[in-house]
Amino acid sequence: MAKALLDRLSELKKEKKAVILAHNYQIGEVQDAADYVGDSFELSKIAADTKAEVIVFCGVHFMAESAKILAPEKTVILPENMAGCPLADMALPEKVREKKEEFPDAAVACYINTSAAVKAECDVCVTSANAVKIIDSYPAKEFLFVPDQNLAHFISTNVDKKIIPWEGYCITHHRVTREEVKRARKAIPDTVLMVHPECKPEVVEQADEVLGTGGMLKYAKESQDSKFIIGTELGLIYRLKKESPEKDFYLLSADMICPNMKLTNLQKVINSLESMTPEIEIPEDIRVKAKVCLDRMLEYS
Ligand code: CIZ
Numbered sequence: 001m002a003k004a005l006l007d008r009l010s011e012l013k014k015e016k017k018a019v020i021l022a023h024n025y026q027i028g029e030v031q032d033a034a035d036y037v038g039d040s041f042e043l044s045k046i047a048a049d050t051k052a053e054v055i056v057f058c059g060v061h062f063m064a065e066s067a068k069i070l071a072p073e074k075t076v077i078l079p080e081n082m083a084g085c086p087l088a089d090m091a092l093p094e095k096v097r098e099k100k101e102e103f104p105d106a107a108v109a110c111y112i113n114t115s116a117a118v119k120a121e122c123d124v125c126v127t128s129a130n131a132v133k134i135i136d137s138y139p140a141k142e143f144l145f146v147p148d149q150n151l152a153h154f155i156s157t158n159v160d161k162k163i164i165p166w167e168g169y170c171i172t173h174h175r176v177t178r179e180e181v182k183r184a185r186k187a188i189p190d191t192v193l194m195v196h197p198e199c200k201p202e203v204v205e206q207a208d209e210v211l212g213t214g215g216m217l218k219y220a221k222e223s224q225d226s227k228f229i230i231g232t233e234l235g236l237i238y239r240l241k242k243e244s245p246e247k248d249f250y251l252l253s254a255d256m257i258c259p260n261m262k263l264t265n266l267q268k269v270i271n272s273l274e275s276m277t278p279e280i281e282i283p284e285d286i287r288v289k290a291k292v293c294l295d296r297m298l299e300y301s
Contacts, residue, residue, distance in 0.1 A: 009033055009270055012274065016273055017054060019052035019056070020036075021035070021043045021058065023040070023043065024213040025059075026235055027264070031235075031242075039128070040063055041112070042214060044067065044112070047067035052074070054074065060084060062112065062115060066119075068116075070291065070294060072284075075279060078280060079278075080268055081278040087198075091114055091118050093120070093121050106140070106162075107124065107144070108123050110146045111126060111145075111151055113147070120290040122146065125293045127297070128198070128211075128215075129215060130297065134300045143161060143163050146168070149166060149167055153165065153201050155197075170198040172255075173233075174199070178200075178202040178203060180252065184229050192208045192219075193231065194216045194220075195231030213232060217236075217240060232252075
């Protein structure tokens with residue numbers, strides 16, 4: 001069955017001149033079938049540079065939008081139309097415009113987990129892999145940071161600038177508590193605890209390393225340590241085990257599963273290439289403004 005699906009996918013990829021991009025949080029069969037697996041930053045760069053005519057983005061809506069913003073001449077397909085991001089939905093463009101009026105001297109930085117319409121309102125975009133570096137080097141002293149309050153807090157503890165946080169959060173990372181960290185540390189002693197900066201400050205403060213998914217993969221591969229507790233979405237464990245099979249990885253909390261990231265599977269990838277839907281479309285005026293914000297991310301990182 002899996003072989004038949006993979007053969008069909010390979011036929012369709014050739015026929016449509018398509019590339020398959022999968023986020024690190026996708027399920028194993030999708031990661032295995034993809035041409036590239038990575039975080040939003042890595043996948044944005046690939047989308048901007050690819051020679052393929054069709055990009056199949058296995059992730060959530062804002063990620064496929066970012067690919068379309070950077071590669072407007074390509075057809076971008078998100079295999080599962082319902083794969084949204086509750087965090088991205090916590091910032092609406094009209095609310096960002098209101099806040100900008102409240103803080104006219106602040107630059108506006110957004111996490112990549114935002115819609116194209118919100119990116120169009122912002123000066124510069126960041127991902128968890130480059131947020132501290134970009135905010136540190138971007139020429140402003142004060143930032144309104146949209147929409148993740150925990151990432152905003154993490155940035156503020158690492159740069160000497162004023163960060164005004166939005167009140168959004170990721171439902172998968174924000175639910176983890178200090179008590180769960182204590183329990184995990186006790187149950188699995190002598191481990192390195194890596195957590196994502198979308199976790200609450202009370203969790204981040206207890207971590208050995210605070211990294212985005214790309215950073216966690218690199219750290220685990222290069223480390224002399226062999227046991228890691230992972231404070232991010234379940235999908236990353238699949239790739240960590242695949243790339244460092246001799247090491248042990250434990251999910252910090254059994255609840256760290258993003259329901260939206262789990263909506264895509266191999267059959268849906270095939271269906272989307274057969275029908276060439278659902279296709280991502282962005283009004284050109286919004287795309288052009290959002291591209292300035294993403295281009296600055298590529299420039300400052
Ligand atoms: O930057 C990304 O792709 C996100 C949303 C998380 C991560 O750290 O990979």
